[in-house]
Amino acid sequence: MSVQQNLEIRRSSASVWGSQSGMRSVPTVSKYIDTTTCIGCKACEAACIEWNDLRHIATEQTGTYQTLPTLHAEYWNLIRFNERDFDGGLVWLMRKDQCMHCEEPGCLAACPAPGAIVQYANGIVDVNPDQCIGCKYCETGCPFDVPRFHQTTGKMAKCTLCVDRVSVGLEPACIKACPTGCLQFGTKDDMVALGARRVEQLKSNGFTNALLYNPEGVHGTGVVTVLAHGDHPEWYQLPRDPHVPILVRFWKSFLRPLGAIAIFGAVIGALTHYTKFGPKEVRGVDAPDRNLPDA
Amino acid sequence: MSAARPQRPFDTAVVAARDRENVIVGNEIVRHRLVSRVIHWSVAVTFFVCVFTGMPIWTPVFGWMAHLFGGLTVCRLLHPWAGVAFFLASGIMFVHWIGDMRLEPGDREWLGPKAFAYMRYETEDTDIGKYNGGQRLFFWAAGLGAIGLLLSGLLMWFPRAFPPLLLEFAYLIHDVTFILFAVAIVFHIYLGTAAEPGTFGSMVRGTVTREWARLHHPRWYRDVISGEEDRRR
Missing domain, CATH: 3.30.70.20 (Alpha-Beta Plaits)
Incomplete structure (x- = not known):
């Protein structure tokens, strides 16, 4: 209203x-x-x-x-x-x-x-x-x-x-x-x-x-x-x-904030990983065609 | 093969040859042919429409996302339909890739220390085929997740058609599945772009370099070189 x-x-x-x-x-x-x-x-x-x-x-x-x-x-x-x-x-x-x-x-x-x-x-x-x-x-x-x-x-x-x-x-x-x-x-x-x-x-x-x-x-x-x-509220459809509902409380007040933290955590985790380990690069190859097949 | 000459990106012969997967085209190997890429991106686009319309409803912390689509009401109208589209796209992707994704005995280890070792670049596994155990597990988890999201989403869409207790669980399932999905997708995107250079190209051009293939998927590389991968199909 x-x-x-x-x-x-x-x-x-x-x-x-x-x-x-x-x-x-x-x-x-x-x-x-x-x-x-x-x-x-x-x-x-x-x-x-x-x-x-x-x-x-x-x-x-x-x-x-x-x-x-x-x-x-x-x-x-x-x-x-x-x-x-x-x-x-x-x-x-x-x-x-x-x-x-x-x-x-x-x-x-x-x-x-x-x-x-x-x-x-x-x-x-x-x-x-x-x-x-x-x-x-x-x-x-x-x-x-x-x-x-x-x-x-x-x-x-x-x-x-x-x-x-x-x-x-x-x-x-x-x-x-x-x-x-x-x-x-x-x-x-x-x-x-x-x-x-x-x-x-x-x-x-x-x-x-x-x-x-x-x-x-x-x-x-x-x-x-x-x-x-x-003693019989159900007779009145009460x-x-x-x-x-306890589950409504659970997902609304607990699970969702926790999930938001988990998602932010994943992003921070990926950034941290990149900072610590860096990319997994293909190293030591300067020409495209040398001695490749022996993997 | 003209060895050192770099590939021109719009070479028509190269584009045409990319219609087949697991074949060598010039210096590169076709990893995902056009249809695979289209299916993958249709899943990705529908997924992100779902994410950006769903997350502002999920918690007000992400309320700002609602502006991307013109407000929370638009999000609420779009989300269920985007969800249906996502499920259909996921279904097609599932059927398309299931042949490549059969789980192998050692894949279970990817749930534990092997995944961490992989992230620390400590694995020297030369027996990795076209997809590694982590990718295969992600494939199955995504398929399962899509079903979970669809079923719980349908209940939330038509709440009066279902008993209240079932509904409470539907919200719970939708939430838990989404959280797992979101965390997995963050790493999926990270690994597919920044963490492993060259990977993103397999989803846009469709090709990877030989070096990339040898490093990340050595068994697949050997099979492609020897023509084994071709004969298997």
Whole structure:
């Protein structure tokens, strides 16, 4: 988004020297999602499309009320209608699927294009299409399978947490549209406190495994989710222990710098060899034709 | 044979005679005929397009290379196609040279001390044929590397078609193969130019001097002189 220059950047992809100016101190913000009070009205889906001027794409019948099977470059916010059979009958474990705005973003870790993925000081993780090269590395880096390649633009696209609204003091469009209050927006601390209260409430109502999903593996997320069945995040199609893939970390932060050193080392090695040994020349021949055949 | 008269580079008879490998033309021996050279340079050109479009994506340390092609986005668009071209060129080269590159029993030693001894100019091996063990090993490693780069590259090109864990390994394989390739290429170029004068000519004119052949590939030299190399084909 072009609002980038108005915001303090905490971290930027493929940056060698860091991107923080350190001039502004802003609190980390977070979305709060209470899956237990979501009614599946999809107002947030509509608000997201509307505010972000996304193109309308054909919906797809998946056998449930769900709009699409999965997120799309033109559909950043999807209510997943997870159906489960309990003793009392069918239960919808609806969950709002979107970018989780990880504190430790795997997409940003994997991204090779300088400045294409940034994390603002307020914690929002954003794609900067101007710098994005559409290499799809972020797809491999993301533990939540969120970033999508846009076929028309050749760029990656995902939820921006309405950074353009947040940066001028508004709440994200999805939050604004939610009729039940299951979506809230505020500082991360406030949202975690709100979640903790709701989890207590759920526990006293018999949902003993209730949990605020704010996974440690990615140092917490900028979207905290109340799950009634916290012992089964997979029922909500959430990973149990998400983290930046270890191999992504390995090749990005270790192998590649090491490889660069190896290549420079090879060049220096060749130069050193040339300086020490010199060329392997054909010596002692001044006329082209003497006593050659006895090699 | 008119002995001491130096060859004129554009002698048409000489150019024509260079169509056949391992034959004596004037004072020189044809080492790589035109088709071999064209295949080699098509591999080299596609390789370097891959290198200069890939390395700025690989790590920002090489970000400046992106300017050669008009920016990182152009690099990202070119790289996979250049990779396919490189693979095809490598495939052709592999088939073209495989007859000359059959590994011999002693070649394994080139992986260790023999390579270092060679670099110190300490070897007095008179049994080196058209290619030495190091060159043959490089040939096979390059072929294997081309396959590794292609397969891992395809996964990276179409990530959603493959399981995530496989993808993580694809990046790893692409990286490791590239690093080995890059280090090997640095020495390949160094040995082919500065370190061993006369070698580069075999890839541009196609010919080497008799002295060069006797020094670097004595068995091949003997075979060419005696006509043995010709009969073998």
